[in-house]
Amino acid sequence: MDKYFKVLPKSGAHICEKNDSERLQLDAKRAKKEVNIDNRASDPGLRCRISDYPINDRDDVRRYYLLKGPCQPKTYEFPKTIIGNISRKFNPAWFEHFPSWLEYSIEKDAAFCLFCYLFKQDMGQQSGANSFVVDDFKNWKKGFAKFKEHVGGPTSIHNHAVIQSNYLMDSRQHIDTSFHKQTDQAKEDYRTRLTATINCVRFLIRQGLALRGNDESDASLNQGNFLELLRFLGDHNESINKVILQNAPENHKLTAPDIQKDIINAMAVETTSLIIKDIGENYFSILLDESRDISTKEQMAIALRYVDRTGQVIERFVGIVHVFDTSAQSLKLALLQFFSEHGLSITRIRGQGYDGASNMRGEFNGLKTLIMNENSSAYYVHCFAHQLQLALVAVAKSNVQVAWLFDMVSAVKNIITVSCKRQELLRISQFNLLIEGLQSGELSSGTGINQVRNLKRAGDTRWGSHFGSLLSMIGLFSSVIDVLEIVQHDHHSSSEQKASTFALLDLIQTFDFVIILFLMKNILGITNSLSQSLQRKELDIVNAMNLVRISKQLLQNMRDEGWENLLKQVSAFCCKYKIDIPDMDTLYIARGRSRRRAREMTNLHYYRAELFYAVIDTQLQELNNRFTEITTELLLCMTCLSPNDSFSLFDKQKLIRLAEFYPFEFSRIDLIELESQLDTYILDVRSDNDLSDISGIDELAKKLIEKRKNILYPLVYLLVNLVLVLPVATAMVERAFSAMKIVKNRLRNRMGDSLMNDCLVTYIEKDIFDSVENETIIQRFQNMKSRRGQL
Numbered sequence: 001m002d003k004y005f006k007v008l009p010k011s012g013a014h015i016c017e018k019n020d021s022e023r024l025q026l027d028a029k030r031a032k033k034e035v036n037i038d039n040r041a042s043d044p045g046l047r048c049r050i051s052d053y054p055i056n057d058r059d060d061v062r063r064y065y066l067l068k069g070p071c072q073p074k075t076y077e078f079p080k081t082i083i084g085n086i087s088r089k090f091n092p093a094w095f096e097h098f099p100s101w102l103e104y105s106i107e108k109d110a111a112f113c114l115f116c117y118l119f120k121q122d123m124g125q126q127s128g129a130n131s132f133v134v135d136d137f138k139n140w141k142k143g144f145a146k147f148k149e150h151v152g153g154p155t156s157i158h159n160h161a162v163i164q165s166n167y168l169m170d171s172r173q174h175i176d177t178s179f180h181k182q183t184d185q186a187k188e189d190y191r192t193r194l195t196a197t198i199n200c201v202r203f204l205i206r207q208g209l210a211l212r213g214n215d216e217s218d219a220s221l222n223q224g225n226f227l228e229l230l231r232f233l234g235d236h237n238e239s240i241n242k243v244i245l246q247n248a249p250e251n252h253k254l255t256a257p258d259i260q261k262d263i264i265n266a267m268a269v270e271t272t273s274l275i276i277k278d279i280g281e282n283y284f285s286i287l288l289d290e291s292r293d294i295s296t297k298e299q300m301a302i303a304l305r306y307v308d309r310t311g312q313v314i315e316r317f318v319g320i321v322h323v324f325d326t327s328a329q330s331l332k333l334a335l336l337q338f339f340s341e342h343g344l345s346i347t348r349i350r351g352q353g354y355d356g357a358s359n360m361r362g363e364f365n366g367l368k369t370l371i372m373n374e375n376s377s378a379y380y381v382h383c384f385a386h387q388l389q390l391a392l393v394a395v396a397k398s399n400v401q402v403a404w405l406f407d408m409v410s411a412v413k414n415i416i417t418v419s420c421k422r423q424e425l426l427r428i429s430q431f432n433l434l435i436e437g438l439q440s441g442e443l444s445s446g447t448g449i450n451q452v453r454n455l456k457r458a459g460d461t462r463w464g465s466h467f468g469s470l471l472s473m474i475g476l477f478s479s480v481i482d483v484l485e486i487v488q489h490d491h492h493s494s495s496e497q498k499a500s501t502f503a504l505l506d507l508i509q510t511f512d513f514v515i516i517l518f519l520m521k522n523i524l525g526i527t528n529s530l531s532q533s534l535q536r537k538e539l540d541i542v543n544a545m546n547l548v549r550i551s552k553q554l555l556q557n558m559r560d561e562g563w564e565n566l567l568k569q570v571s572a573f574c575c576k577y578k579i580d581i582p583d584m585d586t587l588y589i590a591r592g593r594s595r596r597r598a599r600e601m602t603n604l605h606y607y608r609a610e611l612f613y614a615v616i617d618t619q620l621q622e623l624n625n626r627f628t629e630i631t632t633e634l635l636l637c638m639t640c641l642s643p644n645d646s647f648s649l650f651d652k653q654k655l656i657r658l659a660e661f662y663p664f665e666f667s668r669i670d671l672i673e674l675e676s677q678l679d680t681y682i683l684d685v686r687s688d689n690d691l692s693d694i695s696g697i698d699e700l701a702k703k704l705i706e707k708r709k710n711i712l713y714p715l716v717y718l719l720v721n722l723v724l725v726l727p728v729a730t731a732m733v734e735r736a737f738s739a740m741k742i743v744k745n746r747l748r749n750r751m752g753d754s755l756m757n758d759c760l761v762t763y764i765e766k767d768i769f770d771s772v773e774n775e776t777i778i779q780r781f782q783n784m785k786s787r788r789g790q791l
Contacts, residue, residue, distance in 0.1 A: 044112040045105030190789035266780035268758035285351030311701035349378040353727030385729040391622035429479035467524035535731035
């Protein structure tokens with residue numbers, strides 16, 4: 001018995017206390033050594049040892065890395081090291097010779113062996129030193145010979161590792177066949193259950209809906225979206241009803257939350273893989289922004305902009321990453337980690353698109369500077385839509401009259417929307433005016449018109465919100481007056497509310513308020529069209545600059561010729577609502593000032609010079625100050641590729657200068673060849689009738705590929721590609737944050753970061769997600785870990 005049970009000493013209680021202390025220390029030591037199985041680094045220099053993982057999880061870790069394959073950043077710019085007075089570096093051609101096991105660590109600039117990392121501990125130490133496992137290999141002079149020696153003979157650990165990897169890759173061999181032996185019918189039932197589960201999950205995450213319910217017990221009347229949908233599917237399909245609702249084993253229904261998460265992860269991984277595959281070896285730009293989610297976690301959204309094989313400009317959302325702080329260094333590390341996990345390289349970046357925050361665009365420590373220090377061709381463009389919004393906000397804050405206008409509009413909205421009763425009065429007033437208008441013939445009836453509207457609030461960070469707030473104020477002006485008069489005379493209103501309402505009624509029914517209202521409506525109408533155009537995914541930087549120029553010209557035309565039209569609009573509005581119109585030839589007297597202190601100017605001079613001209617000039621000045629990129633040499637050279645007016649802006653010298661901005665793509669020999677290609681190219685495209693009526697570089701790229709001219713002029717097409725890749729606006733990541741509020745809402749505020757990322761990728765990129773077949777998802781799901789059911 002002593003062989004199996006340790007005899008306790010007969011000494012006092014202090015020995016028991018000593019044993020308890022040793023046991024606690026041992027448990028603490030074991031707990032300290034435990035490693036999170038989800039912490040699986042892609043870079044071999046950052047991985048935990050296999051022995052550090054819990055013993056029951058090691059096979060799952062091995063299978064994960066075998067399915068992922070060796071870390072081989074083929075497009076990475078490998079650093080050089082002085083070895084024997086000669087500068088040497090890792091040769092990416094070695095990946096072709098040893099594709100199954102050779103790995104390279106960007107973090108340590110060293111080579112590793114995937115199979116040795118996974119299996120060397122189990123095979124013992126018969127192969128010698130710890131090279132390729134712990135002690136990284138950096139002697140590039142002997143690299144190829146060392147790698148061939150490492151492969152070794154039939155008794156080497158490397159060959160044994162290959163045997164073990166093949167054993168693990170075949171899921172049917174590494175599972176206990178005596179326990180999991182199944183009949184063909186059982187496999188067919190399992191596939192039916194799994195397919196039905198995948199279909200339900202696919203529908204719910206595509207709609208951004210929650211899967212789980214508050215009470216999923218059998219007695220619950222609402223078990224949650226997933227179980228209810230699965231039951232609905234079974235009620236309308238006999239085969240699904242049979243294998244899920246009637247005959248499914250209690251411990252193998254495929255309805256557990258972990259199963260749902262694995263399926264969602266498989267869907268997201270396949271969706272992202274298709275996007276990365278579509279990018280291929282092409283250049284791309286990154287679009288980044290950060291925002292807080294409902295659980296006050298800082299999230300960084302990542303989108304990529306690239307040109308596909310057909311010449312189409314594509315912007316794709318590829319993921320969202322939780323960052324602990326928003327410093328530039330933290331954002332860069334999170335981005336590099338994301339690139340490492342998805343096989344992307346920072347050397348392929350040719351553009352950066354962010355907002356104007358200091359941590360993004362800082363000249364010394366900003367994210368754009370940190371990336372350009374490693375890749376000088378990753379040019380930064382401040383989001384055009386964001387710059388436009390900043391220009392509008394600057395005008396609203398710098399001009400006293402405009403600031404007063406938006407304060408009045410905001411005050412009106414606050415008084416009316418603070419009460420449900422007042423909002424109902426606003427709707428009733430609209431309905432009564434609608435009936436009167438239809439009866440008098442002023443309004444026409446039809447589908448989708450004459451809808452009930454609400455007052456909108458202007459927000460500094462919401463694009464187009466200022467324009468929407470003014471439109472709603474003009475459209476609801478009569479109803480607003482009716483509601484404010486009711487509030488003023490309502491005996492339930494406090495004296496303070498009555499006083500503020502009285503002041504608002506007096507102020508908004510003045511000529512000053514109406515003329516500023518219509519002036520800003522006309523100005524924001526021009527800039528709002530620009531804002532909408534800047535948010536299009538396919539817009540290129542040259543067309544964006546052209547749209548900015550057009551908007552400036554329209555504002556200048558309004559300044560030169562728009563006064564009379566504005567005065568007519570304001571006068572008609574004032575006559576309709578019986579607002580006094582001042583005589584333009586009389587002396588202007590500001591409200592609240594005596595006539596003795598009045599400035600010697602007429603009403604016409606004040607409203608036209610002091611208001612109309614001043615506001616437009618301020619708006620033009622802000623646009624010129626904000627959009628400084630338009631005057632940079634890089635973007636001026638890009639305009640020479642524009643096909644507008646039969647390539648009238650073509651300038652060979654500027655295009656050669658544009659190529660010099662990308663030294664990694666154009667060597668000295670390439671620049672000489674580009675010069676001769678440009679001469680032939682411009683004669684060819686100008687004589688082609690199909691290219692005479694196109695507008696925009698995006699259409700030019702499609703036509704060049706359609707006519708196979710990208711093969712005739714590869715260097716010219718490369719220039720076109722680089723121009724199209726350059727980002728214009730960060731609308732894609734802004735849409736991602738809007739989707740985040742739908743997916744991770746108040747009721748799902750405990751959603752994990754990984755699950756939220758998977759849900760967002762499939763929810764936002766629906767077209768890619770729809771192209772992923774169920775069979776692909778099934779294979780990914782089965783290969784994630786050991787499954788009870790086999791196919």
